[in-house]
Amino acid sequence: MIEFKNVSKTYAKGVQALTNLNFKIEKGEFVFIVGPSGAGKSTFIKLLLKEEEPTEGRICINGKDTTKLSKRNIPHLRRSMAVVFQDFRLLPNKTVYENVAFAMEVVEAASKEVRRQVPMILSMVGLSDKASKYPHQLSGGEKQRVSIARAIVNNPALLIADEPTGNLDPETAWEIMKVLKQINRRGTTVVMVTHAKDIVNIMEQRVVALEKGRIIRDEERGTYGYED
Numbered sequence: 001m002i003e004f005k006n007v008s009k010t011y012a013k014g015v016q017a018l019t020n021l022n023f024k025i026e027k028g029e030f031v032f033i034v035g036p037s038g039a040g041k042s043t044f045i046k047l048l049l050k051e052e053e054p055t056e057g058r059i060c061i062n063g064k065d066t067t068k069l070s071k072r073n074i075p076h077l078r079r080s081m082a083v084v085f086q087d088f089r090l091l092p093n094k095t096v097y098e099n100v101a102f103a104m105e106v107v108e109a110a111s112k113e114v115r116r117q118v119p120m121i122l123s124m125v126g127l128s129d130k131a132s133k134y135p136h137q138l139s140g141g142e143k144q145r146v147s148i149a150r151a152i153v154n155n156p157a158l159l160i161a162d163e164p165t166g167n168l169d170p171e172t173a174w175e176i177m178k179v180l181k182q183i184n185r186r187g188t189t190v191v192m193v194t195h196a197k198d199i200v201n202i203m204e205q206r207v208v209a210l211e212k213g214r215i216i217r218d219e220e221r222g223t224y225g226y227e228d
């Protein structure tokens with residue numbers, strides 16, 4: 001599904017953020033990306049989302065070289081992916097239902113489809129009873145579940161989670177992991193960047209470790225491996 005071939009990224013002023021990355025992520029995988037600050041994790045996500053271009057190499061998604069993608073086809077690529085952030089990024093003046101519905105409205109889904117899909121997704125993330133609440137009336141874990149609901153409501157093939165548990169206490173973080181794992185079981189590929197050592201160690205999923213822009217480990221049932 002995702003293939004990086006000899007991918008390097010050098011920012012302006014010569015900062016080399018990623019050096020010669022080679023790896024594949026297959027459809028349906030659950031992959032943790034770990035590494036110390038500055039290792040290149042955010043750059044990796046930006047390349048996936050085509051927010052940045054690699055300086056060298058090729059990034060193929062579903063067999064297509066995204067570096068060669070025409071401008072016209074970028075929206076289509078972006079729609080196949082969704083991102084969940086540490087800070088939730090919900091719309092404060094919209095209810096839970098409206099936040100999720102809005103993600104469908106911007107891709108011009110039929111209103112009948114919105115009315116069918118939103119309650120289903122809210123029930124999946126355990127928020128049916130909060131549909132009419134506003135973000136400020138929710139706990140951190142609930143906000144993150146809304147943001148996950150919004151991310152998956154258009155059925156992306158790939159869910160990118162950038163430190164999704166970073167603002168949550170350990171118990172709530174585990175609730176979020178359960179939701180992500182459930183989404184993964186339904187077939188969505190999940191790539192999660194994290195510093196949550198315990199979560200990585202207990203989940204026993206594939207771990208790709210970056211350090212100074214290089215992959216230093218890629219293990220099938222990996223561990224966190226750092227002491228930060």
Ligand SMILES: Nc1ncnc2c1ncn2[C@@H]1O[C@H](COP(=O)(O)OP(=O)(O)OP(=O)(O)O)[C@@H](O)[C@H]1O
Nearest residue numbers: 011012015016017036037038039040041042043044
């Ligand atoms: N827009 C940019 N311009 C110049 N250098 C950048 C830019 N973005 C990132 N870098 C540099 O590239 C390297 C990798 O940064 P990146 O943000 O990808 O790391 P990270 O692993 O996500 O770190 P963190 O865990 O702190 O978020 C760092 O040396 C950083 O300073």
